[in-house]
Amino acid sequence: MNVQEEGEVRIKEETDIAIARRATRDLATKLGFGVTETARIVTAASELGRNTYKYAGGGVMLWRALIDNDSKGLELRFSDEGPGIADVNEAMREGHTTGGGLGMGLPGAKRLMDEMEIQSVVGKGTMVTVRKWRRR
Amino acid sequence: MSVQTEVITAEQARKNTLNLPVETSLEMLRLLVENIKEYAITTLDSHGLVMTWTPAAERMKGYRPDEVIGRHFSIFYPKEDVSDGKCDRELEVAAREGRFEDEGWRVRKDGSRFWANTVITALRDAQGNSKGFGKVTRDLSERKQAEERNKQQSQDILEMATVPAVQVWEGILLVPLIGMLDSARTQQLMERLLQRLTETSSPVALLDITGVPTIDTQTAQHLIETIKAARYVGAEVILTGVRPAIAQTLVHLGVDLSHTTTRSSLTGGLRVALSLLNLQVAGTTRND
Amino acid sequence: MTNELISVIKVHDLLLATMPSDPDDATVAALQEETLTAMDQHEVRGLILDLSKVEILDSYFARTVAETAQMVGLMGGETVIAGMRPAVAITATELGVTLGRTRTALTVERALELAGQRNNATRRR
Numbered sequence: 001m002n003v004q005e006e007g008e009v010r011i012k013e014e015t016d017i018a019i020a021r022r023a024t025r026d027l028a029t030k031l032g033f034g035v036t037e038t039a040r041i042v043t044a045a046s047e048l049g050r051n052t053y054k055y056a057g058g059g060v061m062l063w064r065a066l067i068d069n070d071s072k073g074l075e076l077r078f079s080d081e082g083p084g085i086a087d088v089n090e091a092m093r094e095g096h097t098t099g100g101g102l103g104m105g106l107p108g109a110k111r112l113m114d115e116m117e118i119q120s121v122v123g124k125g126t127m128v129t130v131r132k133w134r135r136r
Numbered sequence: 137m138s139v140q141t142e143v144i145t146a147e148q149a150r151k152n153t154l155n156l157p158v159e160t161s162l163e164m165l166r167l168l169v170e171n172i173k174e175y176a177i178t179t180l181d182s183h184g185l186v187m188t189w190t191p192a193a194e195r196m197k198g199y200r201p202d203e204v205i206g207r208h209f210s211i212f213y214p215k216e217d218v219s220d221g222k223c224d225r226e227l228e229v230a231a232r233e234g235r236f237e238d239e240g241w242r243v244r245k246d247g248s249r250f251w252a253n254t255v256i257t258a259l260r261d262a263q264g265n266s267k268g269f270g271k272v273t274r275d276l277s278e279r280k281q282a283e284e285r286n287k288q289q290s291q292d293i294l295e296m297a298t299v300p301a302v303q304v305w306e307g308i309l310l311v312p313l314i315g316m317l318d319s320a321r322t323q324q325l326m327e328r329l330l331q332r333l334t335e336t337s338s339p340v341a342l343l344d345i346t347g348v349p350t351i352d353t354q355t356a357q358h359l360i361e362t363i364k365a366a367r368y369v370g371a372e373v374i375l376t377g378v379r380p381a382i383a384q385t386l387v388h389l390g391v392d393l394s395h396t397t398t399r400s401s402l403t404g405g406l407r408v409a410l411s412l413l414n415l416q417v418a419g420t421t422r423n424d
Numbered sequence: 425m426t427n428e429l430i431s432v433i434k435v436h437d438l439l440l441a442t443m444p445s446d447p448d449d450a451t452v453a454a455l456q457e458e459t460l461t462a463m464d465q466h467e468v469r470g471l472i473l474d475l476s477k478v479e480i481l482d483s484y485f486a487r488t489v490a491e492t493a494q495m496v497g498l499m500g501g502e503t504v505i506a507g508m509r510p511a512v513a514i515t516a517t518e519l520g521v522t523l524g525r526t527r528t529a530l531t532v533e534r535a536l537e538l539a540g541q542r543n544n545a546t547r548r549r
Contacts, residue, residue, distance in 0.1 A: 018448035021480060036327050039480060039511035043519060046482035050449075108483060108519045326517075330510035337530050361517050368513035368523070370506065370530035 001068040011049055011078075012058045020049040020061050024076065027063060031072050033134055041074060041132050044109040048078045048128055051105040056082025056126060066131070073114075073133040084122040092118075179259070180269040184209050184227055187268060196252075196275050198245030209271065212242050214249065230256040230269055239276065251280040299328035301341075308409045309338040309371075310402075314347035322358035326365050333371045340409040341366060344402055346377030356391040363396055372412060374398070376405030432458045434466050438539055439501075440532065442474040452485050456492045463499055471496045472535045473526075476507030481516050490524030497525060504528065506535040 009020045024045040028038040045061070052059040059080030066073040085091050091106050106128070110116045113130040120126040156164075169177045169190060176193035180186055185208055189201040197204075197212060204211075210223040217223070217240070230236040236256045241249045257270040298321075304310045309332055317325065333341060343362070348355070363373040375398040378386075383400075386393060399405040430451060432441045439462050441455060459471060473489065475481070481489075493503035503526045508516075516523070529535035 014449050018446060021446060025479075036323075036511045036514055039515045040518070042480050043482050043515045046480060046484075047519075050482070050484060105483070111518050111520070112515065326514050327510065330513055334510055334530060337534075339530060339534070365510075365513040365517040367528055368505075368508050368516055369510060370508070370528040370534065 001066055004065040004067050006062065006064040008063065009061045010058075011052045011061055014053060017046060017049045017053055021046050023061075024063070024074075027065065027074055028132075031065060031074055031134065033074070033132070037132065037135065040112040041076075044112040044130055044132075045076055047105045047109045048076070048130065051128075052078045052080050052082075056080035059125075068133075071133050073131055075129065075131045077127060077129040079125070079127045081125040084124055084126055085118070085120040086122050088118050088120060174274060176271075176273045176275075178271045178273075180209050180227075180256075180271055182231075182266050182268050184223065184269070193273075196244075196250075196273065197242070203245070212273075214241050214243055217241075226256055227269065230258045231266065234258050242273070250275055250277045252276055299325050301329060301332040303336050303338065304342070304406070305410070305413075307338050307340060307413050308406070309333060309336060309341040310344065311341060312344045312347060316348065316350070317355040317358050319354075319358070322362065325358075326362050329362065330365060330369055333366060334369055339371050340412055341371055341373045342376050342402065342405045342409060343373050344377040344405070345375060345382065346379070346402070348377075348382075351382050351385050351389070351391075353389050353391070356386060356389060356393075360391070360393070360396070372397070374405045374408050376400075376402045430455050430458060432462050434462070434468065435472075435536065437467060437469045438536070439463060439466070439468050439471045440474060441471060442476075443478050445477045445479050447478075447485070449484060452488050456488055456495070459492055460495060460499075463496065463501065468501060470502035470504065470539055472529075472532060472539060473503060473505045474507055474532050474535075475505055475512070476509070476532070478509065478512060481508075481512045481521070483519060483521055486516060486519075486521035486523060489526070490522060493524040493526045502527070502539065504535040504539055506530070506532045 007023075009023050010016060011020060021042050025038060025042045028041045033041065049061060052061070057080070059078060059082070062077040062079065064075040064077075066075055092110065093107070106116075106118070109128075109130055113132050115129075115131040117129045118126070171192075172190075173192050173195075176196045177190055178186060178193050179188045185206055186204050189199070189204055193204075194200060208223075210218045213223060226236045226238070234257065237254065239251070239253045242252045242254075243249055252273050252275050254271060254273045257272075259267045259270055261267055300312060302310045309329075311325075311329055313325070315321075329341060329343075332338070343359070345351075345359075359375065363375070366373045373396070375393070375396055378398045378400050380400075397405075397408055399408060430441060430443055430447070432439060434440075439459060441459055443455065444451065447455075462468070463471070471492070473492075478485075489505070496503050503524075505523060505526050506529045508528065527538065529538050
């Protein structure tokens with residue numbers, strides 16, 4: 001798996017969530033993802049971006065354009081130095097709610113993307129990575 | 137396309153024609169070149185400058201004779217080809233091998249592009265000296281357009297074969313499903329169905345599962361998802377072709393289809409569809 | 425910056441709210457505000473929410489729509505969502521959002537027809 005291009009979008013203010021969405025849409029379109037696939041990726045980015053803004057006090061979205069055996073993919077990594085997730089399994093449970101939100105964030109993003117990895121340490125921060133590969 | 141162009145000397149012209157004076161046969165050949173409509177036949181000197189021009193060439197490329205004679209033939213090619221050194225290479229190959237043929241984009245005087253086949257032939261006199269090149273170009277625009285149309289049609293047919301969605305009435309789409317529904321096919325189904333629903337502005341879809349051999353939980357969930365998505369765009373999906381065996385399986389699996397209208401036959405589904413659209417249906421209103 | 429404005433207008437005795445293609449959170453929140461204000465100011469039977477331009481519907485947007493529909497309902501009106509795009513409908517389903525007790529229509533035109541029908545034979549979700 002090779003990284004073709006990478007960049008980042010800071011998520012510090014509420015309006016940055018929309019900026020992250022726009023950047024994600026441009027990237028997905030450029031990589032040749034179709035309309036529906038792009039919608040899935042951007043929606044996942046919105047869910048995770050909002051998590052980063054709302055529950056972690058801000059962070060950054062790192063993106064990477066990947067290529068693996070002729071397959072093109074897009075990777076998004078949401079990093080923050082927030083409170084961290086104590087129980088990842090609990091957070092991944094359907095309908096889990098924190099801080100008044102609908103709690104769609106993590107399980108929803110997982111459903112929309114092909115791969116998801118979560119690393120979190122309480123008191124230090126969280127890193128959520130998602131990937132989507134272009135259907136051939 | 138293969139157009140044979142050969143160097144014709146006066147001598148050969150005499151041999152190639154039956155008892156005609158040289159002047160007549162040469163004149164006939166000249167008339168041929170001048171009058172032929174499908175091919176733009178021109179000649180270039182050994183540096184690639186245009187020597188002769190014809191009405192067909194003018195029609196094809198837009199240049200009048202006084203605008204083009206003496207100019208380099210690279211003006212007929214797109215910028216990217218010229219900077220690539222394509223034109224020089226073509227002459228090189230033609231000089232070396234006798235001919236060069238290729239298909240590609242050409243540029244008219246007004247800047248517009250057309251797809252063409254070009255054969256460049258080295259012209260040599262009886263002693264073998266290079267006298268320049270002959271250039272025969274055929275406009276393939278029509279053929280290219282037909283090819284594009286075929287490709288699009290093939291794609292459409294393939295798409296339709298995978299998820300056929302037929303409008304059987306104003307506002308009613310029929311989608312007969314054949315075979316099992318895995319995740320990949322479901323995605324195709326959802327996208328195609330919703331696309332067709334919005335394109336045709338059909339508020340009702342009949343999803344017929346007569347051709348689906350067995351239902352497992354996954355397939356059932358996929359169907360439910362499809363029905364939900366269709367509802368979001370403003371269309372109601374009626375599941376038809378629910379035969380006794382399928383009905384049994386669905387109940388045993390505990391699948392909740394209580395919010396969906398289902399019927400065992402397509403006719404039954406059509407009746408519901410028509411009533412949903414508030415149209416008159418002559419006959420009974422039994423549930424089947 | 426794209427034009428992020430919502431438009432809320434009165435059509436007969438209905439409200440027609442049109443959402444832009446990718447509203448930020450503040451704009452989404454404004455939908456609720458403006459709808460309720462307009463419902464307070466005018467005598468309207470319901471709300472038609474035009475989502476035909478919308479390209480992304482995340483959980484926050486969906487929740488706001490559901491809440492707005494609920495509030496409209498409490499104020500005695502009905503909500504019809506019109507023109508949702510296929511890609512949005514598919515992702516909304518996969519995300520698992522609920523849009524509350526709303527009816528849906530393929531187009532704003534049909535939504536107006538739908539809302540115009542006093543007697544509804546079928547109640548849809």
